Structure formats: C-alpha cells, structure tokens
C-alpha cells in the first residue's frame with residue numbers, strides 16, 4: 064500500500080539534512096513494525112521518497128514523503144505510529160493512501176508557499192525592503208545570473224516569472240513575506256534567490272538582517288488541470 | 298518566528314548554519330533524554346573529547362548516560378569536541394562549550410565528566426575545559442565551577458592529566474557513578490567547600506583524587522616517593538568492575554544520531570576481558586577478569602535495542618568474540634533474530650574454523666571485506682615472545698579454505714618495534730604474505746583477483762602490561778623497518794602495505810607513560826595550537842616537540858628509556874587487580890621466548906582473582 068504523509072520540520076530539525084531525514088524515517092518505520100516494500104535488484108533499498116528536498120536551515124509545515132508498505136494499513140494508524148516515533152520538531156500531520164500506480168508525487172509538484180521572516184535593527188530597512196518588493200512585482204521580468212552546476216557556465220534566469228504572489232505584512236518585530244513561487248522539477252525558485260535580489264535592490268547587506276524561511280505548502284496539478292495542495296492527491 | 302528560549306540558543310542557532318555538519322551541535326536525537334528542569338537537582342555534562350561522530354560511537358558513554366539518567370533527579374547530558382570551524386565561531390561569539398540536551402553552558406553543571414579514550418585526546422581535554430570557560434589547572438578553578446572527573450581506558454595512567462582533573466574514576470563506571478552522585482547530593486546539601494566533596498570521594502573505591510598526592514623525584518628524574526597529602530586518601534586505588542554482566546545496566550534505548558557516525562548501528566557487548574594474555578596488549582590486562590553476559594540476556598538486549606532504534610545493522614562487541622563460551626549457539630541465534638527483523642549483522646574477529654566459515658558465508662558482504670588475521674609478528678619465535686597464540690599453519694589452512702570457498706581478499710595485521718625483534722622477523726611478514734599468495738595460486742591457478750593487505754602498526758609500550766618497562770623504537774628505527782618490509786613486499790603486486798605514522802606512535806608512547814611533570818607540556822602544546830592530534834590533518838609533531846622543549850621535559854625519558862624493575866612507576870598508585878609481579882614474570886618469560894597459556898586452560902596466577910571473581 065502506498066502512503067503519502069504530510070509532515071513538519073521545525074526548530075532545530077531544520078539543521079537535519081535530507082539524507083539524514085531519510086534515514087530517520089526508515090528507522091522510524093522499522094521501529095514501529097511497519098514492513099516496507101523494497102526495490103528489486105542488486106542492492107535493494109526501501110521504496111520511500113521525500114518530495115522536493117528542503118534547503119538546510121529552512122523550517123516547514125508543508126513537507127511530504129511517500130512510502131510503500133507490504134501490508135495494507137489504516138492511514139490514520141500509520142500517521143499515529145510514525146508521529147509517535149519522531150523527535151521533537153517533526154510532526155506527522157496527515158496520511159493518505161495513493162494509487163499504487165501513481166508516479167512519484169515529487170515529480171508532480173508545481174508550486175510552493177513560503178513564509179520569509181526578515182528582522183532588522185534599523186526600521187528604515189523594512190521600508191526599503193517593501194519598496195524593493197513593490198518594484199519587483201511591477202517589473203515584467205527580473206533576471207539573475209546562475210552558475211550551472213555541471214558546466215560552470217553562467218546562465219540568465221528570469222525570477223520574476225517564477226514569483227506568482229508576494230505579500231508583505233509588518234509583524235511584531237519582523238517583516239513577513241508570503242510567497243507563492245514555482246517549485247518542483249519543471250521550474251523552481253529558492254526563496255533565498257529572491258531575497259538576495261530584494262536585498263540588492265534595497266541596498267542592504269546580509270549582515271543587516273536576520274532571516275527565517277519556512278515552507279508552508281506545496282501544490283501539484285490535478286487531473287482537471289487545476290493546482291491543488293499535495294494532500295488532495297489520490 | 299524569531300523566538301529562542303535562551304540567548305545561548307539564539308547564538309547557537311545563528312552559528313551552526315555557517316559550519317560543516319550542523320547536526321553535530323544541536324542534539325534532539327531520538328532517545329536523547331531531556332528531563333523537565335524542576336525534576337532535576339544534579340547535572341552531569343559528560344564529554345567524549347573527540348568529534349561528535351566518534352564520540353557518539355563510544356559505548357562507554359552510552360552506558361554511563363543510561364546509568365546516570367536512570368537516577369530520577371539527575372540529568373546527564375552529552376558534550377563532544379567542536380570541530381575547528383565551529384570552535385572559531387564559538388570563541389568569536391562567546392559561545393561557551395554547551396551540552397546537547399539542554400544547551401546549557403557546561404560550566405553550569407555540577408560535574409563535568411570527561412572520558413579519555415586514548416592518549417591522543419589529551420589536548421582536546423584541555424581545550425574543552427578552556428572552551429567551557431574554566432581554568433585548566435584544577436587548583437586555579439573557582440568554587441562555583443563544576444568538578445571535573447575523568448575516566449576511561451587512558452586514565453589507567455592518570456598522571457599526565459593529574460593537575461587538570463579534580464578526580465579520576467578508575468575502571469568501569471557503572472557502579473561508581475551512582476555512588477559519586479550520592480556523595481554529591483550530600484555535599485550539595487551540606488553547603489561545604491569543594492574540598493570536602495573531594496575528601497568524601499576517597500571513601501569510594503576506585504576514586505583517585507590526584508590533589509591528595511605529591512610526587513618526589515630523584516636526581517636522575519625517576520620517582521623517589523609518592524606522598525599522601527590527606528591521610529584518609531587510599532594508599533592504592535584499585536579499579537572498579539562490574540562482576541555480573543547480566544545485572545549490569547546496558548543501553549537498550551541508545552541515542553540514535555541523525556547524521557551517520559562511525560558505528561551507526563545497534564551494538565551488544567557479549568563479554569569483557571580476555572584470557573589470552575598477549576604481552577603487548579593493555580586491554581587484555583586491564584579488563585581482566587573475563588565476564589560473560591548470558592545468551593538470554595544478550596538476546597533480550599538486542600531485541601529491545603532493535604525495537605527502540607530501528608537500526609538496520611547489529612554488531613557484537615568484545616575483545617575476542619570467538620572466545621565466548623557458546624559462540625556457535627549465540628551467533629546462530631542472533632543471525633536468526635536479525636533475519637526475522639530485516640537487520641544485517643556484522644561480526645568481528647571469529648576464530649577461523651568450519652563454523653565461522655559457514656557463518657561468514659551467510660553474512661552478506663563478508664567476502665568483500667575479506668578475511669582478517671591479527672598475526673602481530675612475522676616469526677613463531679617472536680610470536681612466542683609476545684605470547685600471541687596463532688600459528689602459520691593455521692593461517693595457511695584457513696586461507697586455503699577461504700580461497701576454495703571463493704574469497705579473494707585477506708588482511709594481515711602486524712606490529713613493528715616489538716621487544717627482541719630482528720630484521721628476520723620483519724622479513725617474515727613478507728614471507729607470510731608470499732606464502733598466502735602461493736596458496737591462492739595453487740587454488741585458482743593464477744593471481745587474478747587476489748588482494749592481500751598488510752597493515753603494520755608501531756608497537757607502543759603501555760602501562761599495566763608486561764612490556765611497560767620496554768624502550769620504544771625511535772621513529773628513524775620505525776621508518777627503517779617500514780622501508781625494509783616495503784622493499785620485500787614490492788615485487789608482489791597483489792600485496793598492499795600500510796603502516797602507522799611513526800611520529801604519532803612516538804608521541805603516543807611518551808604520553809602513555811608520562812607523569813605529572815608532563816602536565817605543563819600539555820598546556821604548552823595547547824597554547825601552541827595542538828588539538829585533534831589523532832587526526833592526521835591536525836597532528837603537528839613540530840609543535841609538540843616545541844612544547845617539550847619550552848617546558849624542559851625530555852620526551853625520550855618516557856618513551857625510549859629502559860625503565861628499571863625497581864623504579865616507582867607513575868601509575869603505581871593505580872591497580873588493575875593484576876600484580877606488578879605478574880607483569881615482571883611475564884616480561885622475563887618473554888626474554889626467554891616462553892609462552893604462557895590461555896588462562897582458561899589453567900590459572901596463571903596473575904592476581905586478579907585475589908580482588909575479583911574469575
């Protein structure tokens with residue numbers, strides 16, 4: 064049976080890498096006596112994957128992983144079992160059953176919501192960031208340069224196209240940016256890249272501000288062609 | 298979004314993203330114990346002075362973590378040495394050494410315990426005390442500072458660390474630590490000065506308070522006298538042990554790290570001690586007598602551990618696994634248990650008989666890693682000198698059997714610089730490799746896939762062994778010996794040679810038999826920047842030599858001198874249960890090339906049975 068689990072990564076857990084989380088989940092599943100399905104072949108590994116790895120240092124209340132068990136189980140029981148096996152900072156929020164034939168959920172992701180918190184000593188900085196954000200949203204395109212991992216070549220990317228929504232609210236002691244951006248294997252934007260652009264436009268340096276980035280939700284395209292939160296996938 | 302419980306937590310959070318492997322510094326692992334503050338009346342910060350991934354693999358810490366946290370109002374917390382990148386930030390941002398469980402400054406605990414696993418950690422010990430914001434010399438520390446108590450295998454000769462520790466716990470810690478905590482409870486209630494607590498520790502067997510002893514020296518640098526400064530301090534400190542392994546506490550819910558560590562798997566200790574009596578081996582002497590855990594108990598521990606950790610691998614731990622009295626039953630049983638739980642099993646050194654081949658054939662991956670023989674010396678004569686009970690016939694017949702079963706790789710362990718060693722003995726190393734190569738050729742018709750790995754380590758004479766009086770080879774001599782073996786092995790393309798760094802072995806030798814006069818050298822070495830000396834990329838021999846020079850301590854005096862039988866040894870205060878007389882007898886027998894039988898076949902009167910039950 065194939066399960067899709069929505070989970071959160073908060074507090075110090077943001078420093079735990081993708082690979083280490085994989086191992087943590089595998090061990091948790093094992094500890095709770097759930098028998099996983101393994102891949103065939105020379106070095107079998109459990110059929111499990113985490114959708115759209117989160118950058119180290121980000122928190123999230125909208126993470127997903129899927130895995131296949133040998134036996135059929137009640138998804139709520141799976142959620143409860145796994146939740147009870149987690150360290151502080153990781154919660155299993157919901158669990159649903161996916162069609163076995165479904166391809167990896169990670170490959171279906173198109174968009175993601177993020178919260179970006181910015182804290183500055185100088186309140187003037189907040190105004191500058193707001194200004195920069197307004198400017199950004201008004202542009203038809205904003206490009207940044209990216210060094211290609213493999214070739215080392217520099218490529219121009221239009222990040223404006225990747226930002227679908229950007230809202231700003233002043234909170235007690237910090238500025239909160241709510242973003243909806245392209246996420247997934249087709250088109251992806253790491254909020255840090257946008258933040259860097261805003262910083263540059265506002266003529267601020269990284270040292271002027273403290274930032275926190277949290278992923279809030281991820282979306283995929285449904286059969287009907289609309290974008291839906293991942294947990295609606297069947 | 299930006300809230301932290303404490304200022305320190307905030308500083309840590311801001312820093313760890315700037316360093317490699319932040320998971321080392323945040324704690325919060327599965328099975329880590331964090332008690333509510335109002336339930337805690339005593340805090341112990343327990344350190345292993347090496348990187349997280351090494352320290353987390355240390356079984357001793359996991360055991361004592363359980364022992365201490367089993368006491369309801371005690372919070373034991375872990376501390377490891379920060380890597381150099383994080384240390385730099387800690388010093389810049391005024392982040393003191395802190396505990397992983399509650400992220401409190403170590404200085405806020407009642408006891409700062411440090412387990413010193415091996416000699417090359419001593420600079421880290423000092424560096425960590427300093428990072429904790431304390432003076433390294435015990436005499437300079439404040440009344441409000443925690444007590445620093447050291448233990449671990451390296452403290453069977455505690456003297457090079459004597460001026461830094463308030464006390465040492467000698468031997469196995471399972472029973473001692475609850476006793477220490479009781480004394481601490483009484484002392485805290487009394488409100489007396491720190492010295493009173495140290496005095497009360499003298500009532501606990503196995504506790505050594507170095508400040509209560511003074512060493513005097515002869516003109517020639519040898520020890521004239523050890524004088525007590527507190528009349529109730531014991532004349533002799535006998536190590537503590539656990540007599541009954543079945544009732545001894547063992548972690549069934551060990552802390553499971555997030556990041557991968559050196560031993561990232563379930564582990565069960567099946568027995569302590571060793572009866573073989575190899576004369577170079579400190580572990581074989583200091584862990585006497587042999588004490589086995591019952592099969593039933595082992596199974597129980599394994600079952601609970603697997604359930605509590607979800608580990609995918611199990612390993613069993615002991616000095617020479619094959620000596621467990623019911624080893625075949627045990628291994629068969631555990632293999633079945635592992636199969637039932639989708640867990641793989643790794644087995645250290647088994648004796649190579651038909652049973653072990655059957656076992657190894659079943660355990661996946663074994664063929665790849667190859668057969669291992671600890672041969673130690675290249676000739677039967679020298680093996681008799683060191684009392685290593687392995688014959689070439691055995692090695693050859695086991696190799697042949699392995700090759701016939703389709704194995705292709707063999708690992709051979711040797712030592713250079715053993716007492717009475719000649720160049721012929723060293724040439725014997727190459728001969729053994731050649732003979733194994735020829736056996737492979739006989740079996741397979743050609744050399745083909747054969748790979749033989751010869752590893753040569755340098756012999757370091759250790760306290761509490763029959764060779765404790767022996768002068769260690771110079772590093773030039775070690776290097777010459779490595780060359781000699783290398784040249785003989787070179788023509789054999791299928792043989793790979795590796796050897797240990799001679800300068801590291803020399804320093805290890807100096808520290809192993811050091812005394813209190815070396816304390817100032819350690820401080821100087823740290824001042825010059827020495828740390829992580831066990832890591833090749835950090836070890837700086839020249840700085841160490843500079844430290845000896847600056848403090849006018851002659852390292853050769855400790856490592857390269859033939860010590861006299863009638864000398865007072867720096868570790869004479871410390872007892873392992875084995876008589877000094879026995880070491881002396883064994884050393885004499887070594888000179889004559891006489892062997893001493895495994896004491897399972899008859900007691901060899903080492904003296905342990907006068908203190909403990911054998």
Ligand code: SF4
Nearest residue numbers: 896900901903906911
């Ligand atoms: S007292 Fe005898 S049996 Fe016990 S460890 Fe010593 S030699 Fe072996």
